[in-house]
Amino acid sequence: MPKIGVKDTRKQQLIDAAMESIAELGMQNTTIVSISKRAGLSSGIISHYFGGKQGLIEAALRHLLDQLGKELRVRMANNDGTPEQRLNCIIESNFSEFQRSALAAKTWLSFWARAMHEPGLKRLQQINNARLYSNLRYSFAQVMAPDEATAAARQTAAMIDGFWLRSALSLDPQENFEAGERLCKRFVQESLAQARAQASKTNS
């Protein structure tokens, strides 16, 4: 028998190498060779483990989404249930270290573009978008009227994605990401403050 338990290791190696290649060369210039060389493996191995280049690309996106989900779950577990804290958690997990790395940022953007014309990727992307939105909406709805919560959630989701996009395209992504995180949190704070002011006025 050959080495056993190597399968998952190899798969992860290839996924990492794929993201490195996409970040460095772009989706456009990422080839089976550019990936396998980075992983220190042969070109054939990609088809062996993922059925082809396309399969590896999808696996890489799934991996990014998993990271994002895990990030959120960890942070959610470590706080009480204040809407304010939960919203901060959501923002933080979207800007967390892993996600913030230039590697991930560039890879995301490539995926977004490709998702528009490949149903497999598009579905994954939409699930993720819907999750961000509904997480936000749930917390806002505990403090606001339904309509207000919907609006605030949509605005926040757009702001998060917008800062991501602009940061990835900027000359200094790191700095832009940090500023983006701060400004998203500030927006949420002020939305909540205004909602509370509104509520106390209605009650009196």
Add this chain to the structure above:
Amino acid sequence: MPKIGVKDTRKQQLIDAAMESIAELGMQNTTIVSISKRAGLSSGIISHYFGGKQGLIEAALRHLLDQLGKELRVRMANNDGTPEQRLNCIIESNFSEFQRSALAAKTWLSFWARAMHEPGLKRLQQINNARLYSNLRYSFAQVMAPDEATAAARQTAAMIDGFWLRSALSLDPQENFEAGERLCKRFVQESLAQARAQASKTNS
């Protein structure tokens, strides 16, 4: 001499065809044949007018940016100088009919992704990002303290781009664009209202 004035016509035909192809097939599957066929011309003509496929791609992006700039200038000319009105103009021009079409949306996203790895496109993209930001900041600064204006401009710019992105990726781009425009305007309104409240408090 040959037909005169055909040059610009052909160039525009090819730019339109390129955007159609990118919107339909994605940047990935757009070839000089898929473009030239849509334009009803031969494949060789692209190199003749644009020096190659890459040249046409850049010209198409430049065209999109020009449209955006023209859109803004027209709207700016038709209003007085209230910061509120100017900000609405900026938002409207970013969501205007031309820009809103699924064609433009898909093309934009493809450009964004590609811009990250091609200096020529990246420069164009950054000029555009900087213009949106500084237009916004200028108007906010007439009502707010400098720091506040910077923050509001950054938030608004991110929200605009974010709604663009999420709309382009959504199942119903049209509806999402419209909602996005409304919510961007609402955000600006509330930012201005809060700034004025702050100002009157400070004065008294």
Add this chain to the structure above:
DNA sequence: TTTTATTGATTGAACGTTCAATTAATAAAA
């Protein structure tokens, strides 16, 4: 005729996929 515009067949490079061959780790047999 001269100049410009346009075509479309051709070329050569690049790419993803396939697969026969090799390697190396384990299990079973001697």
Add this chain to the structure above:
DNA sequence: TTTTATTAATTGAACGTTCAATCAATAAAA
């Protein structure tokens, strides 16, 4: 222990396809 059989893991050359770019040939205007 040593030998043999078995099999997953891995390689990389070969193949067929796709594509951008080229260019000789043609058409049409001046």
